[in-house]
Amino acid sequence: xxxxxxxxxxxxxxxxxxxxxxxxxxDRRSAEIGITRMAGRxxxxxxxxxxxxxxxRTRDCVIFGMVTSRSGWLETxxxxxxxKLDDLIPLAVTRTIAGMRAIFVPGVCHRTPHCDVIRGExxxxxxxxxxxxxxxxxxxxxxxxxxxVLSGGRIDHFSTxxxxxxxxxxxxxxxxxxxADQATxxxxxxxxxxxxxxxxxxxxxxxxxxxxxxxxxxxxxxxVTGHLSGLLIGAESRQARTRFGGDMSDIVIIGEGTLVSKxxxxxxxxxxxxxxxxxxxxxxxxxxxxSAWRAASETxxxxxxxxxx
Numbered sequence: 001x002x003x004x005x006x007x008x009x010x011x012x013x014x015x016x017x018x019x020x021x022x023x024x025x026x027d028r029r030s031a032e033i034g035i036t037r038m039a040g041r042x043x044x045x046x047x048x049x050x051x052x053x054x055x056x057r058t059r060d061c062v063i064f065g066m067v068t069s070r071s072g073w074l075e076t077x078x079x080x081x082x083x084k085l086d087d088l089i090p091l092a093v094t095r096t097i098a099g100m101r102a103i104f105v106p107g108v109c110h111r112t113p114h115c116d117v118i119r120g121e122x123x124x125x126x127x128x129x130x131x132x133x134x135x136x137x138x139x140x141x142x143x144x145x146x147x148x149v150l151s152g153g154r155i156d157h158f159s160t161x162x163x164x165x166x167x168x169x170x171x172x173x174x175x176x177x178x179x180a181d182q183a184t185x186x187x188x189x190x191x192x193x194x195x196x197x198x199x200x201x202x203x204x205x206x207x208x209x210x211x212x213x214x215x216x217x218x219x220x221x222x223x224v225t226g227h228l229s230g231l232l233i234g235a236e237s238r239q240a241r242t243r244f245g246g247d248m249s250d251i252v253i254i255g256e257g258t259l260v261s262k263x264x265x266x267x268x269x270x271x272x273x274x275x276x277x278x279x280x281x282x283x284x285x286x287x288x289x290x291s292a293w294r295a296a297s298e299t300x301x302x303x304x305x306x307x308x309x
Contacts, residue, residue, distance in 0.1 A: 004058035007286040010067035035072045043073040048098035064105035065120035081110035084154040085126045121146045127281030129153045136250045141259045161236045176211045180224030189223035193230025194266045202235040
C-alpha cells in the first residue's frame, strides 16, 4: 500500500485539493482562495480548513502553484533549465503547518537566452512525461500562456506570452474595446484575425484598426472581440513556431474550456496538429514528485544514520 497524501494545486484564482490513497483520488475539495483573492486572509488558517476533513487520513501534503511564488504564501527557489523532475527535490521547502507535513514544490526558471519563470506548469509537464510522452511541445493556455519544450523527459526551455492579459486590457480598458459588443464572440471574425496574424507580423497598428473599421462600416461591433482574440492568439502561435524552430510535430495542449478550443483552432488554421489529453497531469506530476521526494528523504535519513554510526 502507498502512503496517503494530499495534493494541493494552489493558483492565482482557485485552490484545488485531492486526497490520494493508493494512487487513486479518494476525495476532492476546492475553494476560491487563489493568491489574488486572499485579500489579507491568513494562509495557514485557510490551509487548515481545507485539509481538516482529511487530517485523520494522512499528515503529508504536497503544495504547488503560484502560492509558492513571491506573491503567495511561501516562496520556494527555482530549478534551472534544463530541468528534470529530480532537480526539484533538493529545492523543496518543508514546513509543519496545522499538524501537517507540507512540502512546497519549487518552480523552474531559465536565464538565457530568454529570462522566464514558471510555477505549477512544470508539474503538469512532468505529469505528461509520467504518462509516456518524454518529447513534445507543450502549450498551457491562460492569462499568461506557457510554451514548454520537453526533451528526453526534461524541460529543455520555455516561454511565456501575456496574451490573455493583453486581450483583457484591450477589451476592457481601451477605445478599441469600448466600441465592441462584449456579449458577442464572432467565430468567423476570430478565424480571420488568426489567419491574418499567422500570415504576417501583427503589430500595434493591426490591433487599433478594429476601431476605425467599425466607425467606417467595415466591421460590426459584434466582430471586434473575436477579431482581437484571433489576432493575439495567432500572433502568439506564429512567434512560438519561430522561437521553437521547426520541430512542432507533437504539440500537446494542457487545459480545458473555451480558451483551449480557441488555441486548438488557431493551430489547425496554421496547419499544425495538436492533441489534448484528458488526464489530470498536474496531479500525476505531483504524485511523481511526492514519490521521488520520499525516496530522497529516506535515502538521506539512512545516510545520516550510517554517518552517525
